[in-house]
Amino acid sequence: MTELQRKHLIEEIQQLLPNALLGSISETYRRCGNPNCRCHTTGPKHGPHLYISYRGPAKKTTGYYVPETLHTSVREAVRAWGRIQECLRELSFANKERLIPTKAKHRTKQKQ
Numbered sequence: 001m002t003e004l005q006r007k008h009l010i011e012e013i014q015q016l017l018p019n020a021l022l023g024s025i026s027e028t029y030r031r032c033g034n035p036n037c038r039c040h041t042t043g044p045k046h047g048p049h050l051y052i053s054y055r056g057p058a059k060k061t062t063g064y065y066v067p068e069t070l071h072t073s074v075r076e077a078v079r080a081w082g083r084i085q086e087c088l089r090e091l092s093f094a095n096k097e098r099l100i101p102t103k104a105k106h107r108t109k110q111k112q
Helices: 003-019 068-099 102-111
Strands: 024-030 046-055 061-066
Touching: 003 068, 024 068, 046 068, 061 068
Parallel strands: none
Antiparallel strands: 024 046, 046 061
């Protein structure tokens, strides 16, 4: 990876950071409290209801409900978090290559 490519990855990470949101998205469909509602018989359940789950500071999975008006922005924020992870992985591999080039590893193996 060239130095310019590394710079672009770092810039992309910086652009994504302000909106990034850690978590996994899940959708649920539920019945309401009205026993006469269609959701209790043949009709579809209500939803989708969007939830975000993530591993909290206590290392336990936790989460929260996302209001419908925020579904689009939260989905984009979770995608941003995923893209940051991809960029960091690429950057890590590039950094490793700068520190320990692959060619050097092959030479070491050939000498053994």
